[in-house]
Amino acid sequence: MRGLNRQDKQREMNLFLHRSNAGLFGLLETKFKRAKATQAALNLCTGWSFSSNLSHIPGGRIWLMWQHLIFNVNILRTTAQLMQCEVEHTGTRNKFSITVVYGFNDQMLRRDLWQDVEQIQGSVLGAWAVMGDFNCVLKRDERVGRPVTAAEIRDFKRCMGVGYLVELRSSGAFYTWNNKQGDDKRVYSRINRVLVSGAWLTPLPSSEVHFGNDGLIDHCPAMINWDDAIQRAKPRFYYFNIWSQALDFQQKVRENWTQRIEGTKMFQLVGKLNRLKGTLRSINKRHFNEVEIKADKAKAELEDCQTALQQNPTNAYLTRAEIQPAATYHKLHQARIQFFKQKSKLHWLT
Known part of the structure; x- marks a missing residue:
């Protein structure tokens, strides 16, 4: 996602991350300035853990962010075009490997990427997914506005064959990137995708990636879901000071707080706070949405x-x-x- 050095882009991504209700993200094409990288990561996801390939290429083209209470992430390999990690879900103890990719635009430079993926295939154990922006299509019908040559897709196809990878079932947008140009200058292509090993499909047969519309950016965001195999974290409750400006705020809060709850002092406090959430959500819905x-x-x-x-x-x-x-x-x-x-x-x- 370009422009993440700007605070408005960081706010936009922050809102998307919190609304998506997921616990592990890969951000591509970040190009953070080194001096701003750490603060930008904290701005995007306060309290999350993160890593990047900043030490391998200026700007850190790949950033991996995760909630450490949900996932344990062990970074195994980092290059200019990929990050390889082992992931464990803290609740179910399910383990899988993920390779997050951002391929170079140059066909010759991408050959290092294909070689690295093939090497990882020889060492990875269990479920494995390779995902991201490969900067390369797989078929001739996956680009509109500029022709596709057989030479540019040959190495990618070979890599999939050597790595025994298949494309994960997908929904949503077919073309995952466009150049945002007008009229006959517009180019669409399917360069973002998720590839998985056979060992991934065995424990996660219902897994699917959904590509959303691109909105104000040039890439379509991808969200992977594997049904109920891993439970989603409950959304957090945030208190907004502006709620106190509602005319009935004090009355509603007082009515809620004065209702008795039987039990210990701590049980009463927690019970009243949980009950108050519903009252505050109702105030927000009526006045501030x-x-x-x-x-x-x-x-x-x-x-x-x-x-x-x-x-x-x-x-x-x-x-x-x-x-x-x-x-x-x-x-x-x-x-x-x-x-x-x-x-x-x-x-x-x-």
């Missing part, structure tokens, strides 16, 4: 347009029609961030 609703509506309109473009990527009218919804969503999205940052005084960033 208009900005979020408008932003979500604008995002839905943008996604509808981008879904239509996925079906008809050469349509110049649809390409032009995407501009206004994108601008509207960007404006409302920034307003939503300012709403939480300034009025709630929730410090996404310091």
Whole structure:
């Protein structure tokens, strides 16, 4: 994701990460400045663990972030084009290997990537997934706007064969990247994907990757789900100071707090706090969700347009029609961030 040195991009990604309800992320094409890298990572996911390939290439093109209470992550290998790690879920003790990839644009330089993946295949045990931006398509019909040659896909196909990798079942957007250019200059391609070994499909037969629409960035975000094999973490509850501005705030809180709960002092306190969450969520829903609703509506309109473009990527009218919804969503999205940052005084960033 380009532009992550900017705080507005960091806020946008922060919001996406918290809403996705996942515990392990790979961020690609970050290009952080070394002096800002650590603070940027903390801004994105406060309290998370993280690692990058910053020491292998300027800007650290790959960042791996995880919630240490959900996953144990052991980084085994890092290069300029990939990060290889072993992951253990702390609840189920399920283990699997993940290789996060960001291939170079140059075909010759990508050969190092294919060789590294083949070497990892010889040492990995159990379930294994290779995912990310390979900067290379697999088939001729996976790019629109610029022809695909047999030479540019030959090495990728060979690597999949040697590594005994297959493409994970996917849903959502087919073209996972576009250059955001107008009319006949627009190029779409399927360069982001998730490849898995046969050992992955045995314990996780229902696993699937969903590619969302690209929104304001040039790549489609990918989310892997494997049904209920690993339980999702419950979303956190945040208190927003702006709720106290509601006219009925004190009355509702007082009514909630004065209702008796039998038990020890600690049991009463925890019970009242848990009950108060419902009251505060109700206040938020009645008084403070208009900005979020408008932003979500604008995002839905943008996604509808981008879904239509996925079906008809050469349509110049649809390409032009995407501009206004994108601008509207960007404006409302920034307003939503300012709403939480300034009025709630929730410090996404310091």
